[in-house]
Amino acid sequence: MAIDAIIPFKPKNPKTRLSCILEQEEREAFARAMLSDVLAAVRAAGCAPTLLSTGPFEHPDAAVVEDPAGLNESLNRVLAAAHNPVLIIMADLPLATPEAVARMVGTDASMAIAPGLGGGTNAIFVKEPSRYHVDYYGASFCKHMAIAAEAGLSCEVTDSFRLHTDVDEKEDLVEVLIHGQGSAACRCLESLGFALSIERGRVGVERRTHKETL
Numbered sequence: 001m002a003i004d005a006i007i008p009f010k011p012k013n014p015k016t017r018l019s020c021i022l023e024q025e026e027r028e029a030f031a032r033a034m035l036s037d038v039l040a041a042v043r044a045a046g047c048a049p050t051l052l053s054t055g056p057f058e059h060p061d062a063a064v065v066e067d068p069a070g071l072n073e074s075l076n077r078v079l080a081a082a083h084n085p086v087l088i089i090m091a092d093l094p095l096a097t098p099e100a101v102a103r104m105v106g107t108d109a110s111m112a113i114a115p116g117l118g119g120g121t122n123a124i125f126v127k128e129p130s131r132y133h134v135d136y137y138g139a140s141f142c143k144h145m146a147i148a149a150e151a152g153l154s155c156e157v158t159d160s161f162r163l164h165t166d167v168d169e170k171e172d173l174v175e176v177l178i179h180g181q182g183s184a185a186c187r188c189l190e191s192l193g194f195a196l197s198i199e200r201g202r203v204g205v206e207r208r209t210h211k212e213t214l
Protein backbone atom coordinates (compact mmCIF):
# COMPACT_ATOMS: atom_id res chain seq x y z
CA MET A 1 0.00 0.00 0.00
CA ALA A 2 1.25 3.49 -0.86
CA ILE A 3 2.55 5.52 2.07
CA ASP A 4 0.54 8.67 2.76
CA ALA A 5 2.62 11.77 2.15
CA ILE A 6 1.30 14.99 3.67
CA ILE A 7 2.66 18.14 2.04
CA PRO A 8 1.87 21.39 3.89
CA PHE A 9 1.36 24.16 1.38
CA LYS A 10 0.67 27.87 1.60
CA PRO A 11 -0.48 28.96 -1.88
CA LYS A 12 -1.15 32.63 -1.04
CA ASN A 13 1.72 35.02 -0.34
CA PRO A 14 4.30 32.27 0.36
CA LYS A 15 8.06 32.51 0.73
CA THR A 16 8.04 36.04 2.15
CA ARG A 17 11.76 35.74 2.90
CA LEU A 18 12.22 35.98 -0.88
CA SER A 19 10.30 39.27 -1.08
CA CYS A 20 13.54 41.16 -1.61
CA ILE A 21 13.90 39.61 -5.07
CA LEU A 22 10.45 38.25 -6.00
CA GLU A 23 7.05 39.93 -6.18
CA GLN A 24 4.09 38.15 -4.59
CA GLU A 25 2.81 36.62 -7.86
CA GLU A 26 6.32 35.42 -8.68
CA ARG A 27 6.70 33.87 -5.23
CA GLU A 28 3.39 32.10 -5.70
CA ALA A 29 4.51 30.73 -9.09
CA PHE A 30 7.87 29.69 -7.63
CA ALA A 31 6.18 27.94 -4.69
CA ARG A 32 3.93 26.04 -7.12
CA ALA A 33 6.98 25.05 -9.19
CA MET A 34 8.82 23.72 -6.12
CA LEU A 35 5.67 21.86 -5.12
CA SER A 36 5.57 20.15 -8.55
CA ASP A 37 9.13 18.94 -8.02
CA VAL A 38 8.31 17.57 -4.57
CA LEU A 39 5.14 15.90 -5.88
CA ALA A 40 7.06 14.23 -8.71
CA ALA A 41 9.66 12.83 -6.28
CA VAL A 42 7.08 11.68 -3.74
CA ARG A 43 4.89 9.98 -6.33
CA ALA A 44 7.84 8.28 -8.05
CA ALA A 45 8.89 6.97 -4.62
CA GLY A 46 5.50 5.23 -4.38
CA CYS A 47 3.83 7.59 -1.91
CA ALA A 48 0.28 8.97 -2.18
CA PRO A 49 0.41 12.75 -1.70
CA THR A 50 -2.13 14.95 0.04
CA LEU A 51 -1.65 18.70 0.16
CA LEU A 52 -2.49 20.29 3.48
CA SER A 53 -3.31 23.70 2.12
CA THR A 54 -3.96 26.90 4.03
CA GLY A 55 -6.49 27.96 1.38
CA PRO A 56 -8.29 26.91 -1.80
CA PHE A 57 -5.94 25.10 -4.16
CA GLU A 58 -6.16 22.33 -6.74
CA HIS A 59 -3.50 20.10 -8.26
CA PRO A 60 -3.95 17.26 -10.76
CA ASP A 61 -1.40 15.06 -8.98
CA ALA A 62 -2.55 15.29 -5.36
CA ALA A 63 -5.55 15.24 -3.09
CA VAL A 64 -6.07 18.51 -1.24
CA VAL A 65 -7.25 19.05 2.32
CA GLU A 66 -7.87 22.66 3.26
CA ASP A 67 -7.07 23.78 6.79
CA PRO A 68 -6.44 27.46 7.54
CA ALA A 69 -5.11 26.66 11.03
CA GLY A 70 -1.39 27.06 11.72
CA LEU A 71 1.15 24.52 10.51
CA ASN A 72 1.55 22.68 13.82
CA GLU A 73 -2.13 22.59 14.70
CA SER A 74 -3.21 21.27 11.29
CA LEU A 75 -0.43 18.67 11.08
CA ASN A 76 -1.02 17.44 14.62
CA ARG A 77 -4.69 16.91 13.78
CA VAL A 78 -3.66 14.76 10.83
CA LEU A 79 -1.14 12.75 12.88
CA ALA A 80 -3.57 12.10 15.72
CA ALA A 81 -6.18 10.70 13.31
CA ALA A 82 -3.81 8.61 11.15
CA HIS A 83 -3.66 4.81 11.42
CA ASN A 84 -0.99 4.13 8.82
CA PRO A 85 2.61 5.38 8.40
CA VAL A 86 2.84 9.04 7.37
CA LEU A 87 5.50 11.05 5.60
CA ILE A 88 5.38 14.82 6.18
CA ILE A 89 7.44 16.57 3.55
CA MET A 90 7.71 20.29 2.93
CA ALA A 91 6.82 21.83 -0.43
CA ASP A 92 10.03 23.83 -0.72
CA LEU A 93 12.44 20.99 -1.51
CA PRO A 94 12.89 21.24 -5.28
CA LEU A 95 16.01 19.07 -5.23
CA ALA A 96 14.13 16.11 -3.74
CA THR A 97 14.58 12.86 -5.64
CA PRO A 98 12.54 9.64 -5.58
CA GLU A 99 15.62 7.78 -4.30
CA ALA A 100 16.05 10.12 -1.32
CA VAL A 101 12.36 9.87 -0.42
CA ALA A 102 12.34 6.08 -0.85
CA ARG A 103 15.41 5.74 1.38
CA MET A 104 13.72 7.79 4.08
CA VAL A 105 10.46 5.81 4.12
CA GLY A 106 12.47 2.57 3.96
CA THR A 107 14.05 3.18 7.36
CA ASP A 108 14.29 0.28 9.81
CA ALA A 109 13.74 2.71 12.69
CA SER A 110 10.34 3.77 14.04
CA MET A 111 10.76 7.07 12.27
CA ALA A 112 13.16 9.22 10.27
CA ILE A 113 13.79 12.96 10.24
CA ALA A 114 15.44 14.96 7.46
CA PRO A 115 16.92 18.15 8.94
CA GLY A 116 16.69 21.39 7.00
CA LEU A 117 19.21 24.18 6.58
CA GLY A 118 19.56 26.34 9.69
CA GLY A 119 17.94 24.07 12.26
CA GLY A 120 14.57 23.38 10.63
CA THR A 121 12.90 20.11 9.67
CA ASN A 122 12.28 19.24 6.04
CA ALA A 123 10.68 15.81 6.29
CA ILE A 124 9.42 13.44 8.96
CA PHE A 125 8.46 9.83 8.38
CA VAL A 126 6.69 8.11 11.24
CA LYS A 127 5.35 4.57 11.26
CA GLU A 128 2.94 5.10 14.17
CA PRO A 129 1.79 8.69 13.65
CA SER A 130 -0.61 8.80 16.59
CA ARG A 131 2.43 8.43 18.93
CA TYR A 132 4.09 11.55 17.53
CA HIS A 133 3.41 15.28 17.29
CA VAL A 134 5.22 18.08 15.51
CA ASP A 135 6.56 21.41 16.75
CA TYR A 136 7.78 23.41 13.76
CA TYR A 137 9.55 26.80 13.76
CA GLY A 138 12.75 27.78 15.51
CA ALA A 139 15.25 24.96 15.91
CA SER A 140 12.53 22.44 15.08
CA PHE A 141 14.99 19.67 14.23
CA CYS A 142 16.17 19.58 17.86
CA LYS A 143 12.58 19.69 19.12
CA HIS A 144 11.55 16.88 16.76
CA MET A 145 14.42 14.66 17.90
CA ALA A 146 13.47 15.31 21.54
CA ILE A 147 9.80 14.49 20.89
CA ALA A 148 10.84 11.18 19.29
CA ALA A 149 12.99 10.32 22.32
CA GLU A 150 10.19 11.25 24.77
CA ALA A 151 7.78 9.04 22.84
CA GLY A 152 10.27 6.14 22.93
CA LEU A 153 10.53 6.06 19.14
CA SER A 154 13.82 5.10 17.49
CA CYS A 155 14.73 7.76 14.95
CA GLU A 156 17.09 7.79 12.00
CA VAL A 157 18.49 11.15 10.92
CA THR A 158 18.23 11.16 7.14
CA ASP A 159 21.57 12.08 5.62
CA SER A 160 20.55 13.62 2.29
CA PHE A 161 21.78 16.78 0.62
CA ARG A 162 18.67 16.69 -1.58
CA LEU A 163 16.23 16.62 1.34
CA HIS A 164 18.35 18.97 3.43
CA THR A 165 18.19 21.83 0.94
CA ASP A 166 15.03 23.84 1.56
CA VAL A 167 14.63 27.11 -0.28
CA ASP A 168 13.90 29.96 2.11
CA GLU A 169 16.45 32.70 1.46
CA LYS A 170 17.88 34.26 -1.68
CA GLU A 171 21.20 32.46 -1.05
CA ASP A 172 19.35 29.14 -1.44
CA LEU A 173 18.47 29.96 -5.07
CA VAL A 174 22.09 29.19 -5.96
CA GLU A 175 21.49 25.54 -5.05
CA VAL A 176 18.43 25.35 -7.32
CA LEU A 177 20.31 26.82 -10.28
CA ILE A 178 23.29 24.50 -9.76
CA HIS A 179 21.80 21.22 -8.54
CA GLY A 180 18.21 21.52 -9.74
CA GLN A 181 18.86 21.70 -13.48
CA GLY A 182 15.74 20.46 -15.28
CA SER A 183 13.47 20.92 -12.27
CA ALA A 184 10.31 23.02 -12.46
CA ALA A 185 11.78 25.33 -9.83
CA CYS A 186 14.93 25.92 -11.86
CA ARG A 187 12.92 26.56 -15.03
CA CYS A 188 10.77 29.02 -13.09
CA LEU A 189 13.80 30.93 -11.82
CA GLU A 190 15.36 30.98 -15.29
CA SER A 191 12.12 32.28 -16.81
CA LEU A 192 12.16 35.08 -14.24
CA GLY A 193 15.64 36.06 -15.41
CA PHE A 194 17.78 34.50 -12.67
CA ALA A 195 21.26 33.23 -13.44
CA LEU A 196 24.38 32.45 -11.45
CA SER A 197 26.80 35.26 -10.89
CA ILE A 198 30.31 35.17 -9.49
CA GLU A 199 31.69 38.22 -7.84
CA ARG A 200 34.79 38.39 -5.67
CA GLY A 201 34.93 34.57 -5.74
CA ARG A 202 31.45 34.05 -4.26
CA VAL A 203 28.66 32.35 -6.18
CA GLY A 204 25.40 34.26 -6.10
CA VAL A 205 22.42 34.94 -8.30
CA GLU A 206 21.69 37.88 -10.51
CA ARG A 207 18.46 38.89 -12.12
CA ARG A 208 18.29 40.56 -15.51
CA THR A 209 15.65 43.04 -14.32
CA HIS A 210 17.25 44.12 -11.06
CA LYS A 211 20.71 42.75 -10.40
CA GLU A 212 21.04 41.17 -6.97
CA THR A 213 24.41 39.84 -5.97
CA LEU A 214 24.72 37.71 -2.86
Ligand SMILES: Nc1nc2c(ncn2[C@@H]2O[C@H](COP(=O)(O)OP(=O)(O)OP(=O)(O)O)[C@@H](O)[C@H]2O)c(=O)[nH]1
Pocket: 007, 008, 009, 010, 011, 013, 014, 015, 016, 017, 018, 052, 053, 054, 067, 069, 070, 071, 074, 090, 091, 092, 168
Ligand atom coordinates in the same frame (compact mmCIF):
# COMPACT_ATOMS: atom_id res chain seq x y z
N1 LIG B 1 -0.62 23.91 6.04
C1 LIG B 1 0.25 24.92 6.23
N2 LIG B 1 1.40 24.94 5.54
C2 LIG B 1 2.25 25.97 5.74
C3 LIG B 1 1.97 27.03 6.63
N3 LIG B 1 3.02 27.90 6.62
C4 LIG B 1 3.92 27.40 5.75
N4 LIG B 1 3.46 26.24 5.20
C5 LIG B 1 4.16 25.32 4.30
O1 LIG B 1 5.16 24.70 5.11
C6 LIG B 1 6.40 24.57 4.43
C7 LIG B 1 7.55 25.31 5.10
O2 LIG B 1 7.17 26.64 5.35
P1 LIG B 1 8.15 27.88 5.19
O3 LIG B 1 9.50 27.47 4.74
O4 LIG B 1 8.07 28.68 6.46
O5 LIG B 1 7.43 28.61 3.96
P2 LIG B 1 6.65 29.97 3.90
O6 LIG B 1 5.78 30.19 5.11
O7 LIG B 1 5.97 29.99 2.57
O8 LIG B 1 7.87 31.00 3.84
P3 LIG B 1 8.20 32.36 4.65
O9 LIG B 1 7.04 33.30 4.42
O10 LIG B 1 9.46 32.86 4.01
O11 LIG B 1 8.37 31.95 6.10
C8 LIG B 1 6.11 25.02 3.01
O12 LIG B 1 5.76 23.85 2.32
C9 LIG B 1 4.92 25.95 3.16
O13 LIG B 1 4.13 25.99 1.98
C10 LIG B 1 0.73 26.97 7.36
O14 LIG B 1 0.41 27.85 8.18
N5 LIG B 1 -0.08 25.89 7.14
Ligand SMILES: C[C@H](OP(=O)(O)O)C(=O)O
Pocket: 116, 118, 119, 120, 121, 122, 135, 136, 137, 138, 139, 140, 141, 166, 168
Ligand atom coordinates in the same frame (compact mmCIF):
# COMPACT_ATOMS: atom_id res chain seq x y z
C1 LIG C 1 8.67 25.36 9.30
C2 LIG C 1 10.12 25.67 9.53
O1 LIG C 1 10.71 25.88 8.30
P1 LIG C 1 12.03 26.80 8.08
O2 LIG C 1 11.57 28.19 8.40
O3 LIG C 1 13.10 26.29 8.98
O4 LIG C 1 12.29 26.58 6.62
C3 LIG C 1 10.80 24.47 10.25
O5 LIG C 1 11.42 23.65 9.56
O6 LIG C 1 10.65 24.38 11.47
